[in-house]
Amino acid sequence: MSRPESAAELSALYQDLILDHYRRPRNKGALENADTRVEMKNPLCGDEIALQVAFDGNTVSDLRFSGRGCSISQASASMMTQLVKGKEAEEIKAIGRRFRDLMLGDASAAGEKELGQLRALSGVARFPARVKCALLAWNALETALAERST
Amino acid sequence: MSRPESAAELSALYQDLILDHYRRPRNKGALENADTRVEMKNPLCGDEIALQVAFDGNTVSDLRFSGRGCSISQASASMMTQLVKGKEAEEIKAIGRRFRDLMLGDASAAGEKELGQLRALSGVARFPARVKCALLAWNALETALAERST
Amino acid sequence: MRASRSEVRTFNGARDVNRRADFPLLANDPGLHYLDSAATSQKPASVLDAIRDFYETSNANPHRGAYALSVRATECYQQARQRIARFLGVRDVDCLIFTRGTTEALNLVANSWGRAHVSHGDEIVVTALEHHANFVPWQQLAIEKQARLRVCELSSDGRLDLDCLRGLLNSRTRVVAFNHVSNALGTINPVAEIVELIRENSDAISVCDGAQSAPHLPVSFDTLGVDFYAFSGHKMLGPMGIGGLIGKRATLEAMPPYQTGGDMIEFVGDERTTWNVLPHKFEAGTPNAADAVGLSAAVEYLEALGMDRVLSHERSLMSRAQTRLEEIEGLRIYGPPALGRSGVVSFTMNDVHPHDLATILDGQGVCIRAGHHCAQPLMRRLDVPATARASFYVYNDEADIDALVTGIMKAREIFGYVPT
Amino acid sequence: MRASRSEVRTFNGARDVNRRADFPLLANDPGLHYLDSAATSQKPASVLDAIRDFYETSNANPHRGAYALSVRATECYQQARQRIARFLGVRDVDCLIFTRGTTEALNLVANSWGRAHVSHGDEIVVTALEHHANFVPWQQLAIEKQARLRVCELSSDGRLDLDCLRGLLNSRTRVVAFNHVSNALGTINPVAEIVELIRENSDAISVCDGAQSAPHLPVSFDTLGVDFYAFSGHKMLGPMGIGGLIGKRATLEAMPPYQTGGDMIEFVGDERTTWNVLPHKFEAGTPNAADAVGLSAAVEYLEALGMDRVLSHERSLMSRAQTRLEEIEGLRIYGPPALGRSGVVSFTMNDVHPHDLATILDGQGVCIRAGHHCAQPLMRRLDVPATARASFYVYNDEADIDALVTGIMKAREIFGYVPT
Numbered sequence A, B: 001m002s003r004p005e006s007a008a009e010l011s012a013l014y015q016d017l018i019l020d021h022y023r024r025p026r027n028k029g030a031l032e033n034a035d036t037r038v039e040m041k042n043p044l045c046g047d048e049i050a051l052q053v054a055f056d057g058n059t060v061s062d063l064r065f066s067g068r069g070c071s072i073s074q075a076s077a078s079m080m081t082q083l084v085k086g087k088e089a090e091e092i093k094a095i096g097r098r099f100r101d102l103m104l105g106d107a108s109a110a111g112e113k114e115l116g117q118l119r120a121l122s123g124v125a126r127f128p129a130r131v132k133c134a135l136l137a138w139n140a141l142e143t144a145l146a147e148r149s150t
Numbered sequence C, D: 001m002r003a004s005r006s007e008v009r010t011f012n013g014a015r016d017v018n019r020r021a022d023f024p025l026l027a028n029d030p031g032l033h034y035l036d037s038a039a040t041s042q043k044p045a046s047v048l049d050a051i052r053d054f055y056e057t058s059n060a061n062p063h064r065g066a067y068a069l070s071v072r073a074t075e076c077y078q079q080a081r082q083r084i085a086r087f088l089g090v091r092d093v094d095c096l097i098f099t100r101g102t103t104e105a106l107n108l109v110a111n112s113w114g115r116a117h118v119s120h121g122d123e124i125v126v127t128a129l130e131h132h133a134n135f136v137p138w139q140q141l142a143i144e145k146q147a148r149l150r151v152c153e154l155s156s157d158g159r160l161d162l163d164c165l166r167g168l169l170n171s172r173t174r175v176v177a178f179n180h181v182s183n184a185l186g187t188i189n190p191v192a193e194i195v196e197l198i199r200e201n202s203d204a205i206s207v208c209d210g211a212q213s214a215p216h217l218p219v220s221f222d223t224l225g226v227d228f229y230a231f232s233g234h235k236m237l238g239p240m241g242i243g244g245l246i247g248k249r250a251t252l253e254a255m256p257p258y259q260t261g262g263d264m265i266e267f268v269g270d271e272r273t274t275w276n277v278l279p280h281k282f283e284a285g286t287p288n289a290a291d292a293v294g295l296s297a298a299v300e301y302l303e304a305l306g307m308d309r310v311l312s313h314e315r316s317l318m319s320r321a322q323t324r325l326e327e328i329e330g331l332r333i334y335g336p337p338a339l340g341r342s343g344v345v346s347f348t349m350n351d352v353h354p355h356d357l358a359t360i361l362d363g364q365g366v367c368i369r370a371g372h373h374c375a376q377p378l379m380r381r382l383d384v385p386a387t388a389r390a391s392f393y394v395y396n397d398e399a400d401i402d403a404l405v406t407g408i409m410k411a412r413e414i415f416g417y418v419p420t
């Protein structure tokens, strides 16, 4: 049996940047004056996230997350909040789509600047069981955007 | 795969005597003044029997059966009623035990005179799916005897 | 005493295909004439290989592990679902729920949907053609809920009497349960017409027992129009222990779960529990991934043949069998004309009890079923305690029919009927 | 990065037995360290052979056919029942009912016995150690019947608090549901003591989840004293899709059926149905005979080893694992001391999330489970969202433990902990 993972792939997955976000998450905590609050759970592993978003028109003016989970889910949430703050809903959705592509192994996405630090998560694609972890925060954000637009 | 049945075994199973009892069952019908009535079903094939028994002390003074089923179950019921009429409960139980032995393939039972015409059913032992048919009437009779003694 | 089997046989015009060679049990016993596929089918080697391969390369508990082996098990299970859904024309794959078989699938509907939606004074319609699996759960639900069970009767040739059905439908009808194909008579029911009737005359849901259609006809759930469709893997070349229920997403999502436990939950509090999404909500406990993979291989085998060809193969065997059997004096065939039937022929002969007939045929290597076929309500209406039934599938051929006829002639001889 | 595996290994003192060679999946992948047997076990070749052999020589629908092949299928199925009953110490073979697994067995009891006997104001006791399969069905029954669900709490080291249990029992208690061995912590519960407590303080029935004891301990239902015992074949070297419920005859006979349909009926009228005898009454539909035969082969394999030796093999692996893991800084083991556990060790390490740990271990061929282990009520009480869990079985050896420890050290390194 061949296992996809190797020592190199593991190191690529657990880069310093990811561990740094895991241990010092940005934008973690409660957001006062949030317009929307979304909770998500991953029933498999027990990871959970609560995302609070404040809007200014169609722009995400601020957002914070709380919850607990593995390094991938926490780093992904932390990086995401940094990246999308101040951006418009449509732009955020486009970034989200590309991030999904990245997680599904689309190598071209790994080169895209607009993904910012999220590109550090490209190693997750090699670990199918972990893709859900990386997407948890994005699922929550997309739900928040969808609720906003209806 | 080897099948236990052969043309010779089939002929042994469907002897004239059995077909005769099938087509002209003895003691079939309703019994007036019966002391006990027992109904039995074989859920697999839908065979059913109703047995009515009249007692004189511990002796089965008369019995009749009704119901429907295959040649084996009908012939077995018909022969049984002929054989046990006028016999005592204990003796009948002993015959029943030997008949069961015969059905389970105990060749020594095939030589026993007290089984009377029932010995013609010895071929059934080679057809495990049919043993239940041959025993249906006996199950009913034993239930009737057990009810009597309590 | 056994009919000879030619070396080369044809699969409905396809050149020289020896299907039988694909089925180890049959290949190993050339004298065996298996005519009881309506009860369960034989399995091609590819199905047995697929099961073994799963256990030898991908065995782990699906859904539950973060390691690669478990991911592989999860993928095998999910791919099986996709493949089987495609085969049965289900676009929304999450709406195919794996069960042990048809019986469990129908019990699931009767318990989950039924208990939630049927109440005192409501009506449930079943048909006189039903297998016990699509009769008793509804009868028991009716008893529990003090609802009324109504039985759609048959025409004299064993087809559903649609006028009778129309007369039974009204605003209190909650459920109409019927089979696509009768296992006892082979009757193919006009599902589209039935669904139309139901829609016009009631708000009832339609529950279709597909145990005998999934194996033998091209089936597309999405175009059938029924609300639920149930099937069994073991009757369609797949292993025992797997089958399924197909429903519509909105209906399934609104239903309470059936069995509860692992995998089907989202959050388990001490007081309350929330449920996982479809299909997991209805699949409590460790799934039977190995047999799902086996069923997926069975479906591949059937797809390679083509369900149209499976159907016409059985049709041609059936019409030959019909012709040969009708020539036998005292033999009576039940059910509609051969063209309205799938590959099933149910019959009795003179005073030879079906059970005796089966034993005599068995002595010649011919396996047929004798009994009530789990359809006692039908037997009562036909006024017979039992019938003999021969049923055909992809591995059968004319030699099997010859053996059947030869065997019946032997039974006539044993029971003292003069040769015809 | 993989731990080396010596050519020859020992099975608890038995000379040079290479168990691993009996398990194709493991034999084919020497670098794989499968430590997730509490989720599902690997299968010996003898089990896979038995399943295939059934399909190739004896496949037919049991109970339903009058022909020899069907008789053979029926006998295979019945022999499997006898063999498994003997293995689990059940003298009255009819009291072993085949189900898909533990989850279905427990749902059967909660639905059939539970719905008939639990009513408004009654109490049901479960424990904080339960798998969702023995928690959620009782919780849902309590909600449906407006009964009260009470949870027996744990001592600080993860054992049942028997004083707490005593305090929960009273004349309103109808059911006490508990596992024999906890899948999450490995805790072995004192069944005899629990049964005694229940008898002294209530009229409740005892429902024992044996999913983790049947595979790992010698079990005799007749001496355990519980009213019901549930188990899963796939956790004890058998195939997926089969398991069972054991009960007492009088209790089972008095219970209404669970699923209804073919095989479990005696007579089906239009209005009423009567039921078949045990075990058939609880086995609606075509049985999964092939997987029952597979489980029977699994039980033979375990009997040949001897369950005492299986237990002591796991004990010795466990004590070694315990020693090695305790040496790792920041590693915390949950549950009672190693001697009170079966072959399960549940742990966390520093701030390395169990999921990350599992991924890193997987990269080195070590399969462990990370998550809530279908025991969310327990996780809440331990106040962790998840743990990592390694579990052992007959095919594991010291090389697996070495690989586990090496893998954990690698995780420490990746997460920046200095070597200890």
Ligand SMILES: Cc1ncc(COP(=O)(O)O)c(C=O)c1O
Residues within 6 Å of the ligand: C262, C284, C285, C286, C287, D038, D039, D100, D101, D102, D103, D104, D131, D133, D134, D179, D181, D182, D183, D209, D211, D212, D232, D234, D243, D374
């Ligand atoms: C203690 C315990 N109970 C119940 C179950 C459920 O068993 P299954 O998923 O085979 O139905 C499991 C395993 O998942 C278990 O470990």
Ligand SMILES: Cc1ncc(COP(=O)(O)O)c(C=O)c1O
Residues within 6 Å of the ligand: C038, C039, C100, C101, C102, C103, C104, C131, C133, C134, C179, C181, C182, C183, C209, C211, C212, C232, C243, C374, D262, D284, D285, D286, D287
């Ligand atoms: C029409 C029909 N419905 C239901 C069933 C029950 O299927 P299973 O026994 O696989 O659950 C059968 C087969 O026995 C059948 O032929």
